[in-house]
Amino acid sequence: MTQGWKRWPVVLAMFACAATMAADGKAQKADTAPMRRETFALDYVVQADGTYVETRESTIKLLKEPGVDYMRQVTVGYSTSTEAVEVLEAYTRKADGRRVDVPKDNYQKSVEGGEGDGNPAFSDRTTLTVVYPDLEVGDTVGLKYRTTVKTPIFDDRFSTVEAFDEARYEGDVRVRIDAPESMQPRWKAWGLKESRNALQDDRRVVEWTWQNRAPVESERKDWSVYSFGDSPSLLYSTFQDNAQIAQAYGVRALPKAVPDDRIRKLADEIAKGKQGERDVAHALYDWVATNIRYAGNCIGLGAVVPRDTTFVLDNRMGDCKDHATLLQALLTAKGIESRQALVNASSSYTLPEVPVVSMVNHVINYLPGLDLYVDSTSDSTPFGSLPPNVAGKPVLLVGGPVAVSKTPAHADxxxxxxxxxxxxxxxxxxxxxxxxxxxxxxxxxxxxxxxxxxxxxxxxxxxxxxxxxxxxxxxxxxxxxxxxxxxxxxxxxxxxxxxxxxxxxxxxxxxxxxxxxxxxxxxxxxxxxxxxxxxxxxxxxxxxxxxxxxxxxxxxxxxxxxxxxxxxxxxxxxxxxxxxxxxxxxxxxxxxxxxxxxxxxxxxxxxxxxxxxxxxxxxxxxxx
Structure with a gap:
């Protein structure tokens, strides 16, 4: 059982650059943890166009000095162009019951952007840091902030994954999602109690709760295969099936893959002297894999929309969507049919019954004429092979008849x-x-x-x-x-x-x-x-x-x-x-x-x- 790649402990949402709270921390044994989360409330209010407001509120008890050091600064990150964040409350509850609010002068904002009036190339992330003064063991740190998503990842759609760790203390956890009934929301939860399900003014409000006051350290050594149900978790989506995810991605991505004169000229140069579909496709794949370095895209909708091929070629860089889109454009220029394929590059080997965008967090290419999958983000994988982390997994084919297919297993x-x-x-x-x-x-x-x-x-x-x-x-x-x-x-x-x-x-x-x-x-x-x-x-x-x-x-x-x-x-x-x-x-x-x-x-x-x-x-x- 050769281990050919790094194991990932949880399924990560790598497709989107979501707002995150650094204070979530890592799971530790209850008797050694430097801090513990006493309360956590997460609320989504979703609109029919896919925009939403997300509110997170937590209180964290500081048990040991490392916890004090860790919580002195709490950082929230978000996209400058598509999101806005407002801190509603930031305070310390002292051991004697006194509440000490964090002064506004202790807020620090940092914005990533381009030079002068130029646009950023990699990220438009803003980080908002709250500095808590005079913390000590026994204090409770409170934070409540609201993220307003002004532009949805996909129009008229919403999906999320929430997962919790049984090895970490959790006092009272509550998740509430309020969305229009017309969006036909679907959900499935494991280990969480559905405490409310009500229809109010044509809106479906569902609430789940969970407690974990006696955490148990997992004896599991290998998390390279993860299924929902392995830990307390929730899937929620207004997508009715996985085909809708592929279609929504294709609406924005496929126009970027139409070859222009520059792409046609480059394709001719790369494929010069090559004969036959396989040899031409091989040459184009090798060029993209070895000449375009991997670089993430956290600019607004860049999490799900490829960059223009002109930008990718000018800068010789791009993320998975950029690689797949550029390769598709080059193949099209040479008359070779190809489709982009959405796949999970983490530890999930099945598609859940509730279709969630973050479960397909990587993009590769499929060549129907050769019945071949390729991943040009890997600069070491030969044509005809796949990196082990995307081999033997279901894919959503984009463009044409949407189909759920499967990549071949690694050729052992x-x-x-x-x-x-x-x-x-x-x-x-x-x-x-x-x-x-x-x-x-x-x-x-x-x-x-x-x-x-x-x-x-x-x-x-x-x-x-x-x-x-x-x-x-x-x-x-x-x-x-x-x-x-x-x-x-x-x-x-x-x-x-x-x-x-x-x-x-x-x-x-x-x-x-x-x-x-x-x-x-x-x-x-x-x-x-x-x-x-x-x-x-x-x-x-x-x-x-x-x-x-x-x-x-x-x-x-x-x-x-x-x-x-x-x-x-x-x-x-x-x-x-x-x-x-x-x-x-x-x-x-x-x-x-x-x-x-x-x-x-x-x-x-x-x-x-x-x-x-x-x-x-x-x-x-x-x-x-």
């Missing part, structure tokens, strides 16, 4: 990690060795990404740096790492003086850096009670260790054969005089994108045995 058979090492060990512990490595699939992508920008001077010093603390020399070399390919390799030779103690012992492992040695894989901890995101792979390592005359090998790692549902592992050791050859083969049988808890349990049990084998030491000494 391409994930190969092979290392061959030869070392001659002198009587004083000095080592003269070589290493070669071949990588496929995700390991090739990782290696290319890490080596791509290493210059010649840095490369010449790599061997000495890898053996820092010893006198070492040698050379490490690799083919050009810049092309986006799913294979890669490297070779190295090294001479290190007195690297090993004599007599001594060591676990047999690659002497130089490789992305995923078997020892590293065996050291990972699996969550045996929950499903997890996973990909399969094959690992192979061969070591030929030749000891000098006058030395003797006393003990070697044992041979092991494991063959179960989760993995197959075969380790052999042979001895011929003073030459020891160790061969290890591990086949990770994970079939992604999700591995079940039962699979993880078997994987963990087998991996424990692998760990014992790779940690077994080779023991040697001088002959008496």
């Amino acid at each position: 058979e391409r994930n190969v990690h092979k290392v061959d090492v030869t070392m001659k060990i002198a009587a004083d512990g000095s080592v003269d060795g070589t290493m070669s490595a071949q990588f496929g699939g995700m390991f090739a992508e990782m290696t290319r990404a890490s080596l791509r920008n290493i210059d010649e001077e840095t490369r010449k010093d790599l061997v000495s740096k890898m053996f820092q603390g010893h006198t070492a020399k040698g050379n490490i070399a690799w083919p050009d790492a810049k092309p986006l390919l799913d294979t890669h390799s490297l070779t190295a030779d090294f001479q290190v003086e007195q690297l090993l103690p004599v007599p001594g012992a060591f676990p047999v492992r690659p002497p130089m850096y490789v992305p995923r040695p078997i020892e590293s894989l065996a050291a990972q901890e699996s969550d045996t009670a929950h499903p997890s995101a996973c990909v399969g792979a094959t690992f192979e390592e061969t070591y030929r260790l030749e000891f000098a005359e006058g030395m003797q090998v006393i003990a070697v790692p044992p041979a092991v054969t494991l063959d179960g549902p989760a993995l197959r592992y075969v380790a052999t050791t042979t001895r011929a005089g003073n030459v020891v050859t160790i061969h290890r083969l591990l086949e990770d049988r994970a079939k992604g994108p999700i591995c079940s808890a039962a699979f993880n349990a078997d994987y963990a049990a087998q991996l424990k045995k692998v760990r014992a084998n790779v940690q077994a030491q080779l023991v040697y000494a001088t002959k008496e």
